[in-house]
Amino acid sequence: MRKSRNIQKRKVFSFVVDGKCELWYLQLLKQQENLNIHLEPKLPHKKSLKDQFNLVSRLSKESEKVFWIIDFDNIQKETIENKKGTKSALQEFQGLYNKCQNNANIVVIVNNPCLEFWYLLHFEQTARYFQSYEQLENALKQRLPEYEKTERYYKNARQNIYQRLKSRLETALNNAKQVGNFDFSNTDKGISEMHKIFEALRK
Numbered sequence: 001m002r003k004s005r006n007i008q009k010r011k012v013f014s015f016v017v018d019g020k021c022e023l024w025y026l027q028l029l030k031q032q033e034n035l036n037i038h039l040e041p042k043l044p045h046k047k048s049l050k051d052q053f054n055l056v057s058r059l060s061k062e063s064e065k066v067f068w069i070i071d072f073d074n075i076q077k078e079t080i081e082n083k084k085g086t087k088s089a090l091q092e093f094q095g096l097y098n099k100c101q102n103n104a105n106i107v108v109i110v111n112n113p114c115l116e117f118w119y120l121l122h123f124e125q126t127a128r129y130f131q132s133y134e135q136l137e138n139a140l141k142q143r144l145p146e147y148e149k150t151e152r153y154y155k156n157a158r159q160n161i162y163q164r165l166k167s168r169l170e171t172a173l174n175n176a177k178q179v180g181n182f183d184f185s186n187t188d189k190g191i192s193e194m195h196k197i198f199e200a201l202r203k
Contacts, residue, residue: 013200014063015041016056021115022069024154028162035201049075049089053096060105065200068106072187073113073133094184107200109193110182116140118176118192119147119161122168125175129188173198 017023026041040063044055052068059066070093078089100106111117112129116136120126123143130136141147144164154161165172176195183189 011037011065012063013037013039014059014066015039015069016052016059016066017041017043017069018047018052018071018074019043019115020151021149021154022071024151025115025161028155028160032160032162032166033201037201049092049096053099056100056106057103060103063105066106067109067197067200068100069109069115069194070111071114072110072182076113076187090187097184107196108182109196111192111194112182112187112190115192115194116147117190118172118194119144119165121175121179121192122165122172125178126190127179128190130190169198 015022015026017026020043023041023043026039030039030041040059042055042059044052056066056068075089075093082088097108100108113136114133116133117130120136120140120143128139130139137147147153173195176192179189179191182191182193
């Protein structure tokens, strides 16, 4: 009689993102790395913070980890445009962020101002605050002259963006750790917490 084998199920890591660039990057990470982990990046149809949080909460019951990736410049923009007398996007996000801290399966990843700061950290250690995407794009293009926010660029068959940056990944991870974590009391600081994803993948 054959002994039954204990088949270990693959970990399931889910991701909730608010933009296509994050979705493409994660798809490429999944393709390029030989991971014994099932990655599920999801771009919600409805992008409100509440809708994203609800999806994150649901996925946290189905996944070992769910990563909620936030571009902070969107929250700042909505906060500036906020009508007086209503809760700002920043206040709403802080409330949802605090709720996430009570769930060990949820990891909130903040990029300030956006994902492109993570790419910049592949080349330099900086906490420079960029007041607009244009400023950040100009700095990044000094390192990646052809960079553009298009699927064609990200998934270029000759060399996709993950392949372009892979040799500098350890530099980016170290730089991101040196810059530190997101702090609601100091939002005028460039940061990327993408290193938390790689730390979880390597456990």
